[in-house]
Amino acid sequence: MNDSLWILTVAIIASIACALTGSTLVIRRQALTADAISHAVLPGIFFAYSISGGRNSFWLLPGAAAAGWFAAFLIQGLQSKLKLPSESATGLVFTAMFALGVVLISYYARQVDLDAECLLYGEMAYIPLEQFYLGDTPIGPKALWVLTPVVLFCIITLLPFYRYWNLISFDSIQARLLGYSPVWGHQWLMALVSWVCVAAFQAVGAILVVALMVIPAQTALLYARNLKQVWIQATLWALVSAIGGWWLAELLAAAYAASIGLVSLVAFGAVFLFTMPRRNT
Amino acid sequence: MNLFSFNSIDFQYRQVVALTQASGSIPVGGITGIIGPNGSGKSTLLKILCGLLKPASGTIETQVLPSQMAYVAQRQTVDWDYPATVKEVVEMPLAIQTPWYKRKPQSQVESVHQALALTGLTDFADRQIQALSGGQQQRVFIARALALNLPVLLLDEPFAGVDAPTEAHLFQVLKTVAEQGKTVVMVHHDLSAIPLYFDHLIVLKNTVIANGPTAKVWNPDLLAQVFGISLFQKSNAPEELIP
Amino acid sequence: MNSSLIGVAIGLVFIATLAGILSVPLLLRRQALSGDLVAHALLPGLVGAFMITGIKETSILLMGAVFTAWIALRLLSPLQKHPRIKSDGAMAVLISGAYALGVFMLSLLQKTENATQAGLDRYLLGSAAALQWHEVLWAGGIFLLIVGGILPNVSALQLWLFDPDQAKMRGINTHRLERGLEIGICLAVMMAVQFVGIVLAAALLIAPALIARPWVNSLLSLWIGAAAISAFAALTGTWISFQSPGMPTGPWIVLSLAIFWVISYAFWYSKRIIFQAK
Numbered sequence: 151m152n153d154s155l156w157i158l159t160v161a162i163i164a165s166i167a168c169a170l171t172g173s174t175l176v177i178r179r180q181a182l183t184a185d186a187i188s189h190a191v192l193p194g195i196f197f198a199y200s201i202s203g204g205r206n207s208f209w210l211l212p213g214a215a216a217a218g219w220f221a222a223f224l225i226q227g228l229q230s231k232l233k234l235p236s237e238s239a240t241g242l243v244f245t246a247m248f249a250l251g252v253v254l255i256s257y258y259a260r261q262v263d264l265d266a267e268c269l270l271y272g273e274m275a276y277i278p279l280e281q282f283y284l285g286d287t288p289i290g291p292k293a294l295w296v297l298t299p300v301v302l303f304c305i306i307t308l309l310p311f312y313r314y315w316n317l318i319s320f321d322s323i324q325a326r327l328l329g330y331s332p333v334w335g336h337q338w339l340m341a342l343v344s345w346v347c348v349a350a351f352q353a354v355g356a357i358l359v360v361a362l363m364v365i366p367a368q369t370a371l372l373y374a375r376n377l378k379q380v381w382i383q384a385t386l387w388a389l390v391s392a393i394g395g396w397w398l399a400e401l402l403a404a405a406y407a408a409s410i411g412l413v414s415l416v417a418f419g420a421v422f423l424f425t426m427p428r429r430n431t
Numbered sequence: 432m433n434l435f436s437f438n439s440i441d442f443q444y445r446q447v448v449a450l451t452q453a454s455g456s457i458p459v460g461g462i463t464g465i466i467g468p469n470g471s472g473k474s475t476l477l478k479i480l481c482g483l484l485k486p487a488s489g490t491i492e493t494q495v496l497p498s499q500m501a502y503v504a505q506r507q508t509v510d511w512d513y514p515a516t517v518k519e520v521v522e523m524p525l526a527i528q529t530p531w532y533k534r535k536p537q538s539q540v541e542s543v544h545q546a547l548a549l550t551g552l553t554d555f556a557d558r559q560i561q562a563l564s565g566g567q568q569q570r571v572f573i574a575r576a577l578a579l580n581l582p583v584l585l586l587d588e589p590f591a592g593v594d595a596p597t598e599a600h601l602f603q604v605l606k607t608v609a610e611q612g613k614t615v616v617m618v619h620h621d622l623s624a625i626p627l628y629f630d631h632l633i634v635l636k637n638t639v640i641a642n643g644p645t646a647k648v649w650n651p652d653l654l655a656q657v658f659g660i661s662l663f664q665k666s667n668a669p670e671e672l673i674p
Numbered sequence: 675m676n677s678s679l680i681g682v683a684i685g686l687v688f689i690a691t692l693a694g695i696l697s698v699p700l701l702l703r704r705q706a707l708s709g710d711l712v713a714h715a716l717l718p719g720l721v722g723a724f725m726i727t728g729i730k731e732t733s734i735l736l737m738g739a740v741f742t743a744w745i746a747l748r749l750l751s752p753l754q755k756h757p758r759i760k761s762d763g764a765m766a767v768l769i770s771g772a773y774a775l776g777v778f779m780l781s782l783l784q785k786t787e788n789a790t791q792a793g794l795d796r797y798l799l800g801s802a803a804a805l806q807w808h809e810v811l812w813a814g815g816i817f818l819l820i821v822g823g824i825l826p827n828v829s830a831l832q833l834w835l836f837d838p839d840q841a842k843m844r845g846i847n848t849h850r851l852e853r854g855l856e857i858g859i860c861l862a863v864m865m866a867v868q869f870v871g872i873v874l875a876a877a878l879l880i881a882p883a884l885i886a887r888p889w890v891n892s893l894l895s896l897w898i899g900a901a902a903i904s905a906f907a908a909l910t911g912t913w914i915s916f917q918s919p920g921m922p923t924g925p926w927i928v929l930s931l932a933i934f935w936v937i938s939y940a941f942w943y944s945k946r947i948i949f950q951a952k
Contacts, residue, residue: 179762181760182765235701235706237704237705237762238704242877245873246929248873249874249877249924249926256921311531313523317527319513320515323508361771361773364766368763375559380514408778408781409781422753422759512757
């Protein structure tokens with residue numbers, strides 16, 4: 151398969167994973183958690199790399215989940231126990247964890263083969279270059295093999311449990327009374343977000359993961375009538391962004407990930423203007 | 432026969448004492464009101480009764496399990512901008528009991544339909560909750576509890592921020608439901624219509640000041656003691672002008 | 675080596691203290707992440723200014739950067755007028771969207787083999803060690819400018835931060851105060867980003883006020899406390915980072931702030947417990 155098409159495939163898979171997790175976050179007013187976790191996983195990635203001594207992807211997912219959970223746990227704790235305003239709690243935790251990550255990576259740069267810049271911006275053009283091999287035959291880009299199980303996890307644990315996610319997101323008190331723990335859902339969502347961040351980082355880079363998570367989701371939320379529609383519409387907008395962005399990048403020889411992010415922003419702007427209620431006097 | 436009896440309940444949120452040595456009981460059937468000034472622990476008591484909170488000390492005896500109680504929280508505990516229709520909100524607690532690969536049972540559809548009709552929301556069934564007024568939102572919350580068809584209904588300030596006609600209508604709904612044999616326990620946020628609404632009262636000021644049938648318990652001195660106001664003031668006008 | 679250490683320290687103290695002062699109104703208005711937004715939204719303006727003028731002159735580039743950052747800030751409220759957009763959604767969309775736009779524009783530049791644009795990358799991750807003396811002067815100048823803007827308006831700011839509606843009724847020009855605060859944040863973050871990078875610049879506008887908050891009772895002391903804490907963190911961070919070659923300064927300033935926060939709240943919490951026990 152042609153290089154460009156591999157990139158497109160990865161973009162599509164990544165956008166589905168981001169849209170599903172992102173829209174669940176946005177509907178729960180946790181959009182900034184996506185931003186926070188995408189930065190907070192950095193120390194987790196460092197520890198994963200230092201344990202595995204190389205670019206072994208296996209430890210990345212648990213490492214990322216641990217860091218993501220820890221960040222979400224701290225943020226939640228600061229808000230509820232110390233009554234910090236939510237933006238302050240979020241900002242404090244993720245910037246401190248990010249700083250820790252940068253310090254660790256800089257200090258142990260020789261022992262740990264981690265390119266911080268690559269992590270932050272990603273470079274989709276390299277995707278086809280890093281393939282998994284079965285013997286001597288390349289069987290697809292590594293990014294794809296990491297993303298696919300993650301996206302399947304997202305689909306399997308979100309979609310069939312729509313009623314549960316809907317209940318705990320709308321009214322967690324009612325959920326508790328009916329015997330459905332909102333805490334499980336919350337923790338699982340944090341883990342999913344952390345995994346999607348790490349899986350997509352290598353492909354699209356940190357900030358652009360956040361864009362794909364939040365922007366198509368918010369676009370869908372502008373007009374969707376329930377959570378199911380939000381999931382579907384967010385995925386559609388994410389696909390539009392992925393395909394449109396890929397096409398734009400090919401056309402202008404621009405960066406793939408940034409183009410995808412840009413297309414999603416433009417789509418958001420258009421839908422925003424279209425759905426904004428006219429001011430009645 | 433008492434539905435709830437509680438003894439020496441203590442509860443505090445961090446530094447703030449909500450309940451101290453609160454003891455009382457709520458009978459089966461009828462409408463019981465929990466009244467008291469702001470910060471007197473009314474919501475806390477209600478949450479303890481339905482099992483949302485555990486008291487630091489004291490005992491509670493209930494004749495029904497928490498799963499047999501429908502709880503209506505204060506309206507602001509929910510984000511009313513959430514994308515959902517009135518019908519979807521009302522059927523949410525029922526829908527979750529059906530696995531995703533099965534169709535909704537007819538009985539569930541019926542219950543939802545009836546609850547919507549009872550609260551006057553049939554025409555609003557497909558409206559987004561974001562487009563509702565405060566009074567309509569309160570109806571949705573109550574309809575959701577009614578759709579569960581449980582013997583006990585616990586409501587936290589259901590008439591707060593609701594206009595008079597809606598309050599009258601909603602009270603009628605609760606009265607109808609009580610007449611069908613359910614027990615209604617309600618935290619009421621002000622002093623209006625207490626003898627009219629409630630068969631039994633718990634008067635709370637961090638501890639139970641009075642508890643029993645309204646007719647026996649309710650009097651102006653109680654009002655003065657609990658709320659610090661008096662309804663009947665000695666007038667300074669000359670006697671001839673007092674009618 | 676020593677004079678560069680002093681130069682870096684002074685420059686960073688100016689930058690951090692300015693950010694610390696601005697963190698106070700942000701905390702009180704619950705807009706703590708505005709710094710994060712500004713830091714990300716600087717990029718498109720930076721690149722755009724270069725694209726339009728072709729000149730890699732710092733002042734022009736930074737003007738462009740401040741311009742787009744300011745627009746992004748101003749977009750926050752119109753976005754929230756939509757019934758389905760909340761503050762977190764608006765913030766997240768603008769942060770990631772503006773940054774994506776910036777990276778897109780940068781990538782367009784990179785393909786044109788234009789060697790001069792390579793320096794733009796430096797603005798993204800920041801590099802404190804390269805702090806030049808003329809940049810220290812810039813930092814000092816902007817610091818004085820903004821402090822000079824705050825001091826005459828202290829009482830108006832006090833009322834506005836506590837009760838904006840009341841301030842409006844008293845005839846205080848709240849629009850001017852808001853615009854002033856926005857420009858101040860854009861300038862402060864613009865300076866900070868060059869030396870500590872995007873994410874960490876945001877931290878400088880969040881942590882100081884938070885650290886000082888439990889210990890003070892008036893706005894003025896909150897300002898002084900936040901300023902002192904940020905200055906101290908800048909010095910601590912700079913000193914630590916200079917202990918080892920290749921150690922970045924920005925993250926150590928943020929880590930210092932984080933440690934101060936832990937200390938501050940640990941003390942506050944234990945004080946509360948002791949107080950309760952009495």
